[in-house]
Amino acid sequence: MTWYNxxxxxxxxxxxxxxxxxxxxxxxxxxxxxxxxxxxxxAKTVFACQFLAEGVRRGEPGVFVTFEESPEAIRKxxxxxxxxxxxxxxxxxxxxxxxxxxxxxxxxxxxxxxxNGLLVRIENAAxxxxxxxxxxxxxxxxxxxxxxxTLVRNELFRIVxxxxxxxxxxxxTAERTEEYGQISRYGIEEFVTDNVVILRNxxxxxxxxxxxxxxxxxxxxHQKGEYPFTVSPNQxxxxxxxxxxxxxxxxxxxxxxxxxxxxxxxxxxxxxxxxIILLSGATGTxxxxxxxxxxxxxxxxxxRCLLFAFEESRDQxxxxxxxxxxDFEKMESAGKLKVVCEYPETGSLxxxxxxxxxxxxxxxxxxIAVDSLSALERVATIKSFREFAIGLTSYIKDKNVAGLFTxxxxxxxxxxxxxxxxxxxxxxxIILLxxxxxxxxxxxxVTVLKMRGSTHEKSIREFTIDGTGMHIGKPFRNxxxxxxxxxxxxxxxxxxxxxxxxxxxxxxxxAAVPPAVGGSETPDRSR
Amino acid sequence: MxxxxxxxxxxxxxxxxxxxxxxxxxxxxxxLRGQYEMHVIDVLERPQLAEDEKILATPTVVxxxxxxxxxxxxxxxxxxxxxxxLDLLPCQPRNDTASRKExxxxxx
Numbered sequence: 001m002t003w004y005n006x007x008x009x010x011x012x013x014x015x016x017x018x019x020x021x022x023x024x025x026x027x028x029x030x031x032x033x034x035x036x037x038x039x040x041x042x043a044k045t046v047f048a049c050q051f052l053a054e055g056v057r058r059g060e061p062g063v064f065v066t067f068e069e070s071p072e073a074i075r076k077x078x079x080x081x082x083x084x085x086x087x088x089x090x091x092x093x094x095x096x097x098x099x100x101x102x103x104x105x106x107x108x109x110x111x112x113x114x115x116n117g118l119l120v121r122i123e124n125a126a127x128x129x130x131x132x133x134x135x136x137x138x139x140x141x142x143x144x145x146x147x148x149x150t151l152v153r154n155e156l157f158r159i160v161x162x163x164x165x166x167x168x169x170x171x172x173t174a175e176r177t178e179e180y181g182q183i184s185r186y187g188i189e190e191f192v193t194d195n196v197v198i199l200r201n202x203x204x205x206x207x208x209x210x211x212x213x214x215x216x217x218x219x220x221x222h223q224k225g226e227y228p229f230t231v232s233p234n235q236x237x238x239x240x241x242x243x244x245x246x247x248x249x250x251x252x253x254x255x256x257x258x259x260x261x262x263x264x265x266x267x268x269x270x271x272x273x274x275x276i277i278l279l280s281g282a283t284g285t286x287x288x289x290x291x292x293x294x295x296x297x298x299x300x301x302x303x304r305c306l307l308f309a310f311e312e313s314r315d316q317x318x319x320x321x322x323x324x325x326x327d328f329e330k331m332e333s334a335g336k337l338k339v340v341c342e343y344p345e346t347g348s349l350x351x352x353x354x355x356x357x358x359x360x361x362x363x364x365x366x367x368i369a370v371d372s373l374s375a376l377e378r379v380a381t382i383k384s385f386r387e388f389a390i391g392l393t394s395y396i397k398d399k400n401v402a403g404l405f406t407x408x409x410x411x412x413x414x415x416x417x418x419x420x421x422x423x424x425x426x427x428x429x430i431i432l433l434x435x436x437x438x439x440x441x442x443x444x445x446v447t448v449l450k451m452r453g454s455t456h457e458k459s460i461r462e463f464t465i466d467g468t469g470m471h472i473g474k475p476f477r478n479x480x481x482x483x484x485x486x487x488x489x490x491x492x493x494x495x496x497x498x499x500x501x502x503x504x505x506x507x508x509x510x511a512a513v514p515p516a517v518g519g520s521e522t523p524d525r526s527r
Numbered sequence: 528m529x530x531x532x533x534x535x536x537x538x539x540x541x542x543x544x545x546x547x548x549x550x551x552x553x554x555x556x557x558x559l560r561g562q563y564e565m566h567v568i569d570v571l572e573r574p575q576l577a578e579d580e581k582i583l584a585t586p587t588v589v590x591x592x593x594x595x596x597x598x599x600x601x602x603x604x605x606x607x608x609x610x611x612x613l614d615l616l617p618c619q620p621r622n623d624t625a626s627r628k629e630x631x632x633x634x635x
Contacts, residue, residue, distance in 0.1 A: 098581050106597050108612040111550075111604035116538035117570055117582035124574035146584060146600070 010220040013133075013169045016054025017047070019239030023223040024214060028195070032218075033160055033170045035192040037184045038199030043210065043231050044173040046081070047199065048135035049074065050236040051171050052094060053083040060132035061093040063125045063168070067141025071096040081236045095125040101145055109147065115155035119162055126166050134163065134170040143186050157191040183215075194218040200226065204381050210350070212239055228387055230350035238354050240391050251453070256367075256402055259297025260290070262472035263431075266448050266457040271429060273366075274400045275452070276393050278424060280407040281433030285444055286465055287406040288312070289324060290433070291371045293469055294404050296326045298367040299336045306365035308356060309341045310375035317341070324469045338363050349380045349388040357395055368396055372406040373423075389423040411485065428452040436462070436482050438489075445482055446472060531555070531563035531613070532592035538585045539571050543602050547586035550603035558615050588612070 012026035021027045028034050028051075038044045052062035066074060074096075075085045088094035099118060126134065139156060146152050163170050172192050174184035179202045196215040201208060211226035229239040255270035264270040271277055281287050291307070298305040309317055317339060321328045331337035340359055347355070360368065370392075377385050396403040405427070412435055424430060430449040435442050447460040459475035460482050477495055481488045490498075535551055537544035548567055555563045570577035570585060580589060588599040590613060599612040 097578070099583055100581075102581060104595070106595070106612075108597065108599045108608050109601050110599050110606075110608035110612070111547075111601035112543065113584040113586060113601045114538075114543070115584055117536060117577055117585040117587065120538060120570045120574050121578050121582070124578065142583070 010217070012220065014058070015051055016058060017050055017237055017239065018235055019227070019229065019241045020212070020237070022241040023212075023227055023239060024217070025220070025222050028169055028171070029217055029220050030169050031164065031167055032194050033163055033172050033192050034195035034197055034217075035184065036171050036173045036197050036199065037176050038173070039176055039179060039201060042199040042201040043229075043237060044175075044199060045069065045074070045077075045137050046231055047237050048137045048171050048173050049078050049083065049085075050081070052133050052135055053078075053081070053085075053236070055133040056088050056093045061095075061129040062133040062135070063095050063097060063122065063129060063131045065097040065099060065122060065125075065134065065136040067099045067136070067145075068101075068138055070100045071098050080233060082234060083236075092129055095129045095131070097121050097125045099141070099145075101141075107145070113151075115142075115152070115159060119159050122159070123162070123166065126168060131166070131168050134166070134168040136170065136172045138173040138175055140175045140185050149186065153186065153191070160192055204383075207379070207381060207384075208348070209381065209384055212237075228350050228384065230348060230354060232351065232354050235354070238350075240350060240353060240387065242387055242390055252400075256303075257297045257301060258290075259293035259295070259300075260470050260472065262461075262463075263290075263446070263470075266446070266461065266472070267429065267451055268454040268456045271402055272453065273402055274397060275428035276397065276403045276405065276426065277429040277431060278405050278407060278427040279431045279433065280409055282409050282412045282435060285433035285435060286463070286470065287408070287433060288317075288320060288371055289465060289470055290431070291369045291404060291406060292321045292324055292326050292328075294369055295328075295331075295337060295367065296321075296469075298402075299331045299334075303336075303366035304363065305331070305337050305367040305369070306360065306363050307337065307339045308359075308368070308370045309339060310344050310370070311372055312341070314339060314341045323467065324465075325467060326469070338365070344376045344379045347379075349376060349384050352376065353388055353391050353395075356392065360395070360399060365401060367402050367404070369404040370406065372408055374406075374408045386423070390426060393423065393426050424450075432483065434460070434482055436460075436476060436479065437487055438476075438479060445476055447483075530593055531559055531590070533563060533565045533613075534580075534589045534591060535565065535567045536570055536577060536580065536582045536585055536587045536589070537567060539569060544569075544586060546602040546604065547588075550606070550609070551588060554603070554606055554609050554613075558610065558613070590614075 011030045012024065012028065013030040014021055014027040015024070036044055036047060049064065052064055055062045064074070078085055085094055089096070125131070142152050142156065143149060160172065176182060176184045179200050183196060183198070195217045198213045198215055200211045200213070202211070210229050210231070212229050213226045214222040214224070223241070227239055227241060229237055232238050252273050254273040256273050257270050258264050258267065279287055279290055295305045295307055318328045328337060328339065332339065338359070342352070344352070373389065376388065380388065393403065429451045432447050432449050434445045436445045444463050445460045446463050448456040461472050461475050463470055463472040476482060478490050478492065479487055480490060533551065533555070535547060537547060551565065555565060568576055570582060584600045586602060588603065590597045597612050599609055603609050
């Protein structure tokens with residue numbers, strides 16, 4: 001709990017819906033009704049069912065009042081989430097109140113009426129199971145069944161008020177016609193005014209993006225704004241609580257080996273154990289190689305390593321590794337390595353994030369590599385991608401493990417990648433791999449751009465790749481403009497002159513570098 | 528022998544409930560003397576029956592026999608609607624549509 005987590009004077013009921021309780025600062029206001037509004041297909045019914053399902057798991061029985069779908073349809077549809085509603089009904093922990101329209105039965109209205117019949121049934125069901133939770137889905141259905149809007153509205157208002165006396169915490173769903181606009185059809189929000197939650201399923205650049213927003217909790221605090229969520233086959237609604245993630249990660253001085261001894265030296269003695277390293281470079285510069293070395297180094301040090309591959313197949317990866325003298329197969333059979341290969345297109349980023357978290361929880365690695373993070377850019381909007389990157393990095397940091405992400409820059413020479421632009425500030429270290437054109441030949445250069453909490457080498461060194469992996473050699477002394485991609489060869493006399501001018505910056509040893517100097521200035525200095 | 532089976536669901540002894548009972552009894556006596564069976568069910572006392580019959584509004588008459596099953600919601604103060612619901616006004620609407628059809632044919 002931090003200062004802003006104060007939940008207000010109204011007690012909250014833990015819903016159990018993953019992520020939701022975090023943004024709701026503890027759950028839904030207890031003993032009150034919350035309006036859950038969303039367009040068609042925004043997962044209102046799933047949310048309403050999950051609220052009860054989680055209640056049953058916590059020993060809090062529930063009543064589901066259905067106005068649109070029949071109980072049979074709901075039982076069937078929710079099987080996919082492993083919610084065994086029939087068993088709960090038998091155990092007396094779940095009751096349906098079926099108000100779905102009866103097909104083929106004509107209804108004629110003659111004179112005045114009220115909805116006491118419904119109220120009695122709700123009260124009866126609540127008493128029968130000893131309900132603590134209730135879902136009404138979706139209230140607009142009554143308006144469709146009975147014509148008189150004014151009368152129905154007054155009656156529903158009375159029923160919603162009566163729910164308070166039943167001492168249940170309830171969710172009332174309502175349909176809305178637009179993602180942004182009126183809260184609900186029939187103005188239901190006018191009588192369920194205490195708490196409003198909105199589910200959205202917007203279409204942005206041809207991609208669906210689900211978000212949840214707590215619009216208001218009367219007398220209680222909550223996180224504001226839209227949060228992405230997904231409907232996962234095993235868990236139902238999973239909210240990704242981005243800004244609710246606390247920056248509480250512990251910091252450590254323990255260094256780990258990168259797998260390339262020279263790279264460790266360039267980083268001032270290796271990566272920090274709980275750091276996120278971004279490895280950026282154009283295609284073919286050796287990102288997968290460094291990733292492979294990072295994993296080999298981890299396994300060598302007795303750590304468990306997890307590799308998420310979004311660009312290459314398992315066979316390709318294993319073959320590549322063998323080419324650099326690393327045996328992934330042996331590592332995997334020893335239980336030290338797990339390789340997960342997935343096409344980015346198989347799901348939304350929210351789905352990927354949840355799947356990745358599940359693997360991390362299960363395998364409990366000490367090192368995680370993602371190759372490449374930018375492959376995931378293509379299945380999402382920039383906003384989703386940024387949220388994904390933040391969600392993933394904060395999760396990994398929370399687990400206190402080292403993470404290596406690769407990012408592909410769009411141009412062969414120089415330039416930055418979109419991935420880099422969006423996540424460079426949340427990473428602890430940035431390593432750049434670049435092509436260097438020299439005398440009609442393409443060579444490769446590596447530099448450490450940023451190393452949070454440590455000194456590091458500022459020069460751009462050449463490296464070569466052979467059957468035993470990566471070999472880092474001497475700095476490029478006679479060429480400048482590598483990072484920008486506009487090369488300039490310097491005559492030997494000029495290099496000597498520069499060396500005289502910046503004497504203490506000459507042959508860089510980590511200890512000699514003042515820690516306050518930003519790494520990005522390096523290319524200018526050598527000019 | 529009763530050909531009509533009518534169940535009237537009410538909530539408690541409210542004026543509206545009483546009105547519905549009186550209205551239904553009067554209409555049945557006038558139109559269906561000796562041919563009907565009428566049950567009044569108070570859902571406050573028998574909530575499970577209301578659940579089984581999926582009663583939403585009260586008062587509600589469910590005409591179980593003869594088929595088709597039909598529901599009439601309200602205090603039954605609009606007698607014409609009640610007769611319509613009980614299929615006791617079969618000729619009028621059919622005549623209307625028939626005559627309209629004829630007009631349509633003439634126009635063509």
